Amino acid sequence: MFLVVRQPRRLWLVSTGDYSYGIYLYAFPIQQTVAAQLTQLRYFHFAAALMLTLGFAALSWHIDRLTQSLGLEPPFGVKVDTEGFELEVVKGLGSCWTKVSFIIWEASIRQRFVGSYQISELVTFMLQHDVLMFNVLNAPERHPRYYDILFLPRGSRLFC
Secondary structure, three states: OOOOOOOOOOOHHHHOOOOHHHHHHHHHHHHHHHHHHOOOOHHHHHHHHHHHHHHHHHHHHHHHHHHHHOOOOOOEEEEEOOOOOHHHHHHOOHHHHHHEEEEEEEEEOOOOOOOOOOHHHHHHHHHHOOEEEEEEOOOOOOOOOEEEEEEEEOOOHHHO
16 A cells, blocks of 8 residues: 655745754744733734744745845854954954954953953954954943953944
């Protein structure tokens, strides 16, 4: 005895890509955000989180082709948080310095790790590559261990 089943037609949106990794990435943070923001609409959480997750997953799958077809150049940014070895990581950028639009660096204020950098070394290194400190992204603390610092190339339009 054989059972033959015809595969159903797929929606055009689903047939254009594999959104499973995007769903994996975005589902939990979106669910948590929806639950925190929509406290009065408890029964709406599932539908809202599902729609947002599918939307972000589809967008992340198609964003490269979309930006290319529109002739857009997305900014290239770097977020560095490697527990004391941030300076070594950024030294590895090599020829990519000219493509970097911003760097967010978790900079240790105190020397928290043996053999790690001092913040003065970080600023000096960035200046050598014509990248300047633009802003501190954390709220001030009385005894900080680190701050997330935004660095921008000297020619950035944000300095104007």
